[in-house]
Amino acid sequence: MNKSVLFGALTIAGLAAGAAAAGTLDDVKARGKLNCGVTTGLAGFAAPNANGEWEGFDVAVCRAVAAAVLGDKNAVEFVPTTGKTRFTALASGEIDFLARNTTWTFSRDTDLKFDFVGINYYDGQGFMVPKALGVSSAKDLDGATVCIQTGTTTELNLADFFRSNNISYEPVPIETNAEGQQQYLAGACDTYTTDASGLASTRATFENPGDHVLLPEIISKEPLGPLVRHGDNEWGDITRWVLNALIAAEELGITSANIEEMASNTNNPEVARILGTEGTLGEMIGLDAEWAKRAIMAEGNYGEIFARNIGEETPIGLARGLNAQWTDGGLLYTPPFR
């Protein structure tokens, strides 16, 4: 009996994975909704607002994809996932698209059978400590108790950082950001470590953000990006180019305010190709001509999304830094729309 239950459970998991392997675009269209995996709540990146609507930097990417594919930026079902559940949710077909500050790594791309469609935030792992602790460098953290989200790349980076600096620490594994925040504020750990953007976002929700500092060390490269299942290249292409369209729009000066005007009278051929007034780019990825226009209109171009959700004007207060356009000394650089 035990045995048959076991295989039954495995088979159901296996079937779901198999069934979802191809035709995601058709599935999404038939369903009329995009199932998008996001965090369980990280202010600025993905969190429900006072009205219960999801908003944030990652949420905006989901909405842009929904707008491009379904023509409605609200046709998104947001599925909150933890660091542990996100990959299973994507692999099993529960979600079509995962935008949950997920680090692009070799093994996730290859061994776990996912495809990263791009990078929407260049991040690195940092440490937050209470100012009262008087620590100015991560290398002073010898013997500290460290709160860490389990199932993330940060867990491995942390072990590597302390080992290479020959100092010790005591890890406190936690499941969600909210739990980490509570443990950190209660003093059950001396420092909280995760991606620097996540720390800034967490700190912004504290009662006294000024009592906590981010240490200068960034101990890892964390290119965060959305991802899809491996094997459905059409769906991967669509999502990749929606993200690229948002980035290119900023570079080319297309904003949600001037997009109509740009569409009707631009003399930049690339803008015309993106907005569908020239060429047949939409057809090539199985969508209509105005797919990118809708995606950009949904939440604005990359710069607008950044500024509204996590930029320096918001409580999160992140500078563009590496996430500026390549023309401004950043790393954002899309392939040409041609």
Add this chain to the structure above:
Amino acid sequence: MSTITDPQGGTFRLSMLLNDTRYRSTTLQVIAAIIIALTIGYLYSNLAANLEAAGLNISFAFLGSPAGYDIGQTLIEYDSQSSNLRAAFVGIINTLLVAFLACVTATVFGVFAGVLRLSNNWLVRKLMSFYVEIFRNIPVLIWILIIFTIMTVSMPAPNAFRGETPTSSMLFDAVAFTNRGVYIPAPVWGPGSLVVVATFVLSIIGIFAYRSYATKLLYDTGRLLPRFWPSVGLFFIPTILVFFIMGSPISLDYPALKGFNFRGGLQIGAPLIALWFALSIYTGAFIAENVRAGIQAVSKGQTEAAAALGLRSGRIMNLVVLPQALRVIIPPLISQYLNITKNSSLAILVGYADITATLGGITLNQTGRAIECVLLLMLFYLVISLLISAFMNVYNSSMKLKER
């Protein structure tokens, strides 16, 4: 049976497999077995085909590769370069540790509460039923969270012990209660400490020998030797004497605040304490009910007969009622122990590194080998539960009524 006539010799027709009562049950069982085997085979081939379609395979090679992550409280040597297999062992040992501790304390809580629920004192009786009803009717997961949250929020952080006028201080300068755990002095075993330990073990054996001698003497000659004070003397005097003769070889390593945390001494982490306490107090409520049922199952005549012989009520409970009640208590107690072991898998909630948290949590996540990890987890819990069952069944058969 005599009404069934023998079939007329030797002719066997296929229809007899169903119509003849001699063959029917075998036929049906064979058919059922074939169906089950086919179903399992189908499910397995389906799984294999789907895994192949997704480009995945079943491989346990990841167990040998470095785990890459650190674990807070480990009983065996472990660092981030140890293999995933070793991380799993760390988890197994932590699971067994918390399950063992919780089984012991849950039994103690349960026996106390169960006996006191039958007390003649109204207040004690009501308090105990209050305990039982509150604790067994709220899920253990919530108890674990509540206890852990109370610990982390209400206990002082190590920082509170710092400075000229600390807001918290250590108990007897030896024990520190913090929201990261409790720090107690650890023994340091110097040369010659083995002799002290051996003396201690010998004096324990001596106590048992003395007591059985006293019992024997009582039964044989009717002479009553004092038992309590000689036992206490045997317990302390030889060990203390040898301890000083050997020149105090065992010293204590006191925890002290160094850097961010207390160093030295023995740390009992907050997650372990919260999990241990929650599991014991929750399961203790169930055991209390088992104990009460067991006691009430002993006929009242036994109590009255013992009272008529002049036994005091404490002795009636210890010598007459509880030994008989044990026969009723042990079988359900086995399932409570199994429950504790399985419920310990909720450890991940509070960040305790049990097997579900290491192999089934971090390793699963970092390697993505979900099927393999879950299979190993199931195997582990199955083996452990069966072992506990087996041990308890042996104990049960030694306690049960010997029928002559």
